[in-house]
Amino acid sequence: MSRKGFHIVLWSGVGAVVSILGVAVPQGAAQEVTYARDVAPILQANCQQCHMEGSIAPIHLTNYEEARRYARRIRAKVADRIMPPWHIDRTVGIQAFKNDRSLTDEEVQTIVSWVDHGTPLGDPAELPEAPDFSDPLGFQLESDFGAPDLVIASPPYTLEAETQDKWYRPLTETGITEPRWVRAIEIRPVGADAKTITHHVLAFLQQDEEESEYTVGPLITSARGGSMGGPGLFMEWAVGKEGEIFPEGAGKLMLPDSKIRWELHMHAMGRVVEDATVELGVWFYDRDDVPENRTRLRMFDARGETGLDIPPGEVAVTQQYHVLRWPSRLENFQPHMHMRGKVMQMEAVYPNGSQEVLSRVTDFQWNWHVNYIYADDAAPLLPAGTTLVITAWHDNTAENPNNPDPTQWIGWGDRTVDEMAHAWVDVTYLSQEDFEIEVAKRERMADDRANRNQNR
Numbered sequence: 001m002s003r004k005g006f007h008i009v010l011w012s013g014v015g016a017v018v019s020i021l022g023v024a025v026p027q028g029a030a031q032e033v034t035y036a037r038d039v040a041p042i043l044q045a046n047c048q049q050c051h052m053e054g055s056i057a058p059i060h061l062t063n064y065e066e067a068r069r070y071a072r073r074i075r076a077k078v079a080d081r082i083m084p085p086w087h088i089d090r091t092v093g094i095q096a097f098k099n100d101r102s103l104t105d106e107e108v109q110t111i112v113s114w115v116d117h118g119t120p121l122g123d124p125a126e127l128p129e130a131p132d133f134s135d136p137l138g139f140q141l142e143s144d145f146g147a148p149d150l151v152i153a154s155p156p157y158t159l160e161a162e163t164q165d166k167w168y169r170p171l172t173e174t175g176i177t178e179p180r181w182v183r184a185i186e187i188r189p190v191g192a193d194a195k196t197i198t199h200h201v202l203a204f205l206q207q208d209e210e211e212s213e214y215t216v217g218p219l220i221t222s223a224r225g226g227s228m229g230g231p232g233l234f235m236e237w238a239v240g241k242e243g244e245i246f247p248e249g250a251g252k253l254m255l256p257d258s259k260i261r262w263e264l265h266m267h268a269m270g271r272v273v274e275d276a277t278v279e280l281g282v283w284f285y286d287r288d289d290v291p292e293n294r295t296r297l298r299m300f301d302a303r304g305e306t307g308l309d310i311p312p313g314e315v316a317v318t319q320q321y322h323v324l325r326w327p328s329r330l331e332n333f334q335p336h337m338h339m340r341g342k343v344m345q346m347e348a349v350y351p352n353g354s355q356e357v358l359s360r361v362t363d364f365q366w367n368w369h370v371n372y373i374y375a376d377d378a379a380p381l382l383p384a385g386t387t388l389v390i391t392a393w394h395d396n397t398a399e400n401p402n403n404p405d406p407t408q409w410i411g412w413g414d415r416t417v418d419e420m421a422h423a424w425v426d427v428t429y430l431s432q433e434d435f436e437i438e439v440a441k442r443e444r445m446a447d448d449r450a451n452r453n454q455n456r
């Protein structure tokens with residue numbers, strides 16, 4: 001809150017104003033918030049990737065005229081922390097993420113002040129240069145890793161202009177001829193039309209594996225069998241999600257003759273979309289760089305024993321437990337619900353009985369399946385025997401602006417008007433020895449940080 005001369009407004013996690021204090025405007029009002037100096041850099045860094053020609057958002061925010069035209073809407077979405085899409089609860093749980101694209105409190109305040117003070121342009125000479133964006137429909141990880149080492153495309157599918165939701169489950173050869181360890185993966189629908197109709201994509205990796213500690217062993221079977229979380233699920237993609245990057249020393253393993261079993265969930269957009277495809281981009285570790293630990297995508301259900309049962313006009317809570325039988329590091333948290341999804345929480349109950357909320361998404365938006373990827377020094381390290389408690393809240397009242405019909409009873413189902421309740425989590429299973437090494441590393445990092453702070 002270093003900006004002088006304006007009202008300082010603090011926003012709580014739920015977006016309500018908790019305090020307002022007036023600060024005297026200094027002589028000459030040199031600190032007036034302007035588009036050119038203050039707002040344009042924020043929009044460039046945090047919004048334009050999506051809000052530009054050819055990208056996914058309906059409005060463009062690439063110049064002063066556009067920003068001014070949509071100023072009220074920008075203020076509302078930013079102050080409520082709906083935009084940029086990053087809906088993690090800031091008041092509880094882990095807050096260090098690799099892909100955090102949220103605004104700081106100060107940036108939010110800059111935008112709010114700018115709108116409240118009549119959206120001044122300021123000195124055009126201060127306008128930043130237009131950034132050079134990568135193709136908004138391309139692989140986003142390309143900017144970090146270059147082009148993928150392997151691209152696997154789903155067979156083309158033509159979707160009618162108007163039809164029920166479709167699920168397409170073709171099988172594609174990966175073409176791999178030797179075992180390769182994967183350090184990053186990303187799925188992208190090809191082109192704007194495919195992106196519009198694709199609700200989610202699952203890519204299952206099918207390959208022959210000897211049953212071993214690394215294949216069948218380290219699986220946590222949930223009460224419902226957890227078949228979705230078997231060794232084969234490679235990656236899940238839904239609107240708003242980016243790629244997955246595995247931490248050093250961990251990755252997924254692809255074997256010769258492997259295949260991808262796709263599941264594309266699509267909904268019609270009012271005109272025919274011909275030959276829609278999605279692509280799976282894969283980045284490998286170098287051949288001589290073999291990671292010690294294997295990461296698996298797990299589906300942690302929150303359905304509970306009774307399943308999903310959401311009466312009309314009510315908020316329903318469901319919960320399910322998952323015991324981790326092996327020492328584990330959780331790499332991310334990605335809640336999956338549909339239109340009535342409201343809150344999802346992932347909590348750890350340690351073998352000694354202590355409890356800790358790891359992450360909670362409070363303002364879940366069904367059209368944003370954001371994957372919250374933990375920073376390397378924050379990814380939870382959980383001893384064997386830890387229980388993960390996943391809790392989901394669904395709001396089937398008329399208060400929920402995303403609710404298409406609060407008079408309906410809602411149960412579990414594939415369509416977006418049905419519901420789901422699970423978290424997708426990449427779990428890296430560790431040997432007890434590696435687990436202890438990782439824990440010791442973490443403690444050293446924490447000590448170093450404490451020392452640095454002390455020496456300041």
Ligand code: HEC
Binds near residue numbers: 101
């Ligand atoms: C990851 C992509 C992405 C980023 C980053 C992003 N937006 Fe958005 N934004 C969207 C999409 C897609 C929509 C339309 C769907 C929706 O509302 O969820 C949208 C909707 C909006 C709307 C409502 C538009 C309308 O039609 O009323 C506003 C305003 C907005 N965004 C502002 C911003 C601002 C300001 C930022 C940066 C501080 C930002 N967005 C960052 C993708 C993004």
